[in-house]
Amino acid sequence: xxxxxxxxxxxxxxxxxxxxxxxxxxxxxxxxxxxxxxxxxxxxxxxxxxxxxxxxxxxxxxxxxxxxxxxxxxxxxxxxxxxxxxxxxxxxxxxxxxxxxxxxxxxxxxxxxxxxxxxxxxxxxxxxxxxxxxxxxxxxxxxxxxxxxxxxxxxxxxxxxxxxxxxxxxxxxxxxxxxxxxxxxxxxxxxxxxxxxxxxxxxxxxxxxxxxxxxxxxxxxxxxxxxxxxxxxxxxxxxxxxxxxxxxxxxxxxxx
Numbered sequence: 001x002x003x004x005x006x007x008x009x010x011x012x013x014x015x016x017x018x019x020x021x022x023x024x025x026x027x028x029x030x031x032x033x034x035x036x037x038x039x040x041x042x043x044x045x046x047x048x049x050x051x052x053x054x055x056x057x058x059x060x061x062x063x064x065x066x067x068x069x070x071x072x073x074x075x076x077x078x079x080x081x082x083x084x085x086x087x088x089x090x091x092x093x094x095x096x097x098x099x100x101x102x103x104x105x106x107x108x109x110x111x112x113x114x115x116x117x118x119x120x121x122x123x124x125x126x127x128x129x130x131x132x133x134x135x136x137x138x139x140x141x142x143x144x145x146x147x148x149x150x151x152x153x154x155x156x157x158x159x160x161x162x163x164x165x166x167x168x169x170x171x172x173x174x175x176x177x178x179x180x181x182x183x184x185x186x187x188x189x190x191x192x193x194x195x196x197x198x199x200x201x202x203x204x205x206x207x208x209x210x211x212x213x214x215x216x217x218x219x220x221x222x223x224x225x226x227x228x229x230x231x232x233x234x235x236x237x238x239x240x241x242x243x244x245x246x247x248x249x250x251x252x253x254x255x256x
Contacts, residue, residue, distance in 0.1 A: 032100060033136040040100025044084070047104065052089035054107075059252040060087040063245055064105060067116070068123050074193035077131055085123070093207065097126040099135045107253050112206065116242035117199035117235075121186060124193075125200065128185030134178050180224055187228055196235040201225040 047053075054061045068085040072078035083101040088094075093108040103126045105119075113119045187197040196202075204222060 033133060036135050037100045040098050040102050043098045044100075044102050047098070051104075054087040054089060058087070060107060060110060060249050061085075063249045064110075064119075064123070067120060067242075068103065068127075071120060071124055071127060071189055071193050071195075074189055075131065078127065078189075081130060083127075095122050095126050097129045099130070101130060103127065103130075110246075110249055111253060113203065113246070115196075115199065116246050117190065117196040118203050118206075119246065120190060120193070120195045121199035121203050124186035124189040124195075125182050127189060128182035129178065131185055131189075132178070132181050134175075134182075180221070183221075183225060184228060187232065191232065194235075197232040198229055198234050201229055 064087050065085045068083055072081065072083055081101045083103065086102075086104050087110070088104050088106045090106040091108040091111070092106060093112040095103065095105040095109055097103050103123065105122060105126075109122055110119060113122070183200055186200050190197045190199060201222070204225060
């Protein structure tokens with residue numbers, strides 16, 4: 001069930017204050033679940049071996065790392081998590097979180113977006129999984145699994161959906177309830193960081209239909225985001241510098 005709709009004025013301010021209080025409480029008791037960091041490092045080493053990644057100093061990597069760190073500074077808990085942002089050489093639009101602050105985003109996602117708020121929305125969604133402690137809620141057999149931006153919305157709304165599929169030697173596990181929670185946190189992260197919260201919905205609507213992309217276009221998720229964003233007016237881009245940097249990244253990807 002979705003939380004009460006945010007409203008303009010004091011109601012919206014209260015929502016933000018409650019969000020900050022919850023994140024501060026998480027930071028007080030600890031950053032990670034038991035064994036999360038260790039298991040995330042194991043998964044990261046496997047990804048380093050199996051996935052084609054951009055180098056640490058490559059233009060897309062530098063851009064995404066700076067943007068991720070900028071978003072992290074907007075929350076109390078986000079500032080204490082050792083985040084790791086990497087770009088995958090994959091033209092399919094996707095993003096992954098494997099726990100321990102490790103987030104991966106594909107070059108396809110960078111090509112999909114049109115504004116910095118939109119790429120920030122993708123990162124904020126994955127960060128939302130970490131801030132919500134979703135590995136803490138998962139059974140032990142899923143420690144090396146990860147949640148993707150690409151949710152599976154085929155189960156009736158009354159049921160709790162869990163979808164699995166293989167990505168390399170890792171297992172991708174997608175829980176509809178957790179995806180919606182990550183959306184809610186992403187909207188709040190964007191708002192606190194000064195980006196357009198409605199970018200989460202914009203990205204979801206832009207994804208093309210068809211295998212591998214249709215899940216985020218599911219109307220149930222679109223409706224949930226529309227309800228969630230009531231009271232959040234569209235916001236112009238935070239600054240022209242971010243837009244110029246994104247276009248520079250796009251040109252770099254196009255030249256390869």
